[in-house]
Amino acid sequence: MITVLFFAGLREAVGTSSESLALPSEVNTVAALRDHLAGRGDKWSALASAKNLRAAVNQDMVPLTTAIKDGDEIAFFPPVTGG
Secondary structure (H helix, E strand, O other), X not given: OEEEEEOHHHHHXXXXXXXXXXXXXXXXXXXXXXXXXXXXXXXXXXXXXXXXXXXXXXXXXXXXXXXXXXXXXXXXXXXOOOO
């Protein structure tokens, strides 16, 4: 099982702040997880269309090419702007 967290506008778009799910065998990177979740369609497509999507694995910022494994916590969030 992995835990997936959604923050800011992504949380609002998908309608949840977190989800636990069994890691499909073909999903082995952050990008593959994003694509897997976006493949659910409807509100989940926000993950695929988010520009400059940021991700963290086990609370460390990582590129989307980072490998993931059972037991990981993966967080997705849009870039934060401030002023």
